[in-house]
Amino acid sequence: MVAQLLLIIGLLVYPGFVFSILYGGILIWIYRKIRARMQGRRGPPWYQTYADIMKLLSKETIIPRNAWRLGFIGAPIISIVSLATAMLFIPIWSSKPLLGFVGDTIVLLYLLTIPTFAVILAGISSNSPYGIIGASREASLLVWYELPFWFSIATILILTGTLSVEKIVSTQAALGPNIVRAPLAFIAFIIAAQAKLAKRPFDIPHAETEIVAGPYTEYSGVLRGFFEINEALKWLTISSVAATFFLGWPITGSPVFNALLFTVKVALFAIIFAIIDVVNPRFRIEQAHWPLWEVALIIALIDLVRILAWIGV
Structure with a gap:
């Protein structure tokens, strides 16, 4: 009974839904603060993300007359559920995640892909130009960034010889962080993750000066608030995957210290993504393939081949 209660608490509170939203909101605040400071502005207070979400959730939701209602309503919900579930596969206070099994890395990668399809569904369902x-x-963008993203993770799987998130972390605890052992795969991951976050120079789908808010243009009220929650969860999950697969070290005997260290590492990667966003202009759609396929994909494959040769495959 106690074990079941702890599992429910984990699913709903920590490291589940509540923690993910709260810390994801902090990461968005870090991003906004860095962007403001580098542009000579003061930036928003720490609670701004939560205030924006609460304001949207309190407003009326208007669904366009010509929209496909099921897809329009379901898209943000599908995205939130997939990202919140993905966090359950991330180890926080030890090397063992709340949900873990052999091959859980593959499930995690699929869960990280679903939000992109949800955004596509949202745009199409709105029936808006x-x-x-x-x-x-x-x-x-999905076609261009998924290959380098998956190949960078595949490099880590081959390097550690496992499909288990727990074993990937424990291997780093014994042999050192993968960021040192597979540096090219790490660089490829960062480039692909920046596109997955849809941040500059890859914020092409949501270019405000060109297409208003892109797939989110027709969203309002509660459903728009859900997409704001989705944004917070996306920042957290992508940064958490980076911290887990490339900086899953050290792991100590103190769960509290491990959890604090995890939050610091996640914030570090969020800062990296924020700086990349601020210092780069937006690519045009025809320019995006160059850094993703001709840089990220190639260096990910180079590291993959190097590690295969090193282990004698």
Whole structure:
């Protein structure tokens, strides 16, 4: 009974839904603060993300007359559920995640892909010109960043010889962080993750000056608030995957220290993504393939081949 209660608490509170939203909101605040400071502005207070979400959740939701209601309503919910579930596969206070089994890395990667399809669904379901263009751009970007993203993770799986998130972390605790052992795969991951977050220079699907808010243009009220929650969860999950697969070290005997160290590492990667966003202009859609396929994919494959040769495959 106690074990079941702890599992429910873990699913709903920590490291589940509540923690993910709260810490994801902090990461968005860090991003906004860095962006403001580098532009000579003061930036928002720490609670701004939560205030924005609460304001949206309190407003009326208007669904366009020509929209496909099921897809329009379901898209943000699907995205939130997939990202919140993905966090359950991330070890926080030890090397063992709340949900873990052999091959859980594959499930985690699929869960991280679902939100992109949800955004595409949102844009198409809205039946808005801006939404459809944004969805089309999101689909194009998906084709370009998923390969380097998956190949960078595949490099880590081959390097550690396991598909288990727990064993990937424990291997780093014994042999050192993968960021040192697979540096090219790490660089490829960062480039692909920046596109997965849809941040500059890859914020093409949501280019405000071109297509308003892209797939989110027709969203308002509660459903728009859900997409704001989705944004917070996306920042947290992508940064958590980076911290787990490339900086899953050290692991101590203190769960509290491990959890604090994890939050610091996640914040560090969020800062990296924020700085990349601020210092880069937006690519045009036809320019995005160059850094993703001709840089990230190639260096990920180089590291993959190097590690295969090193282990004698």
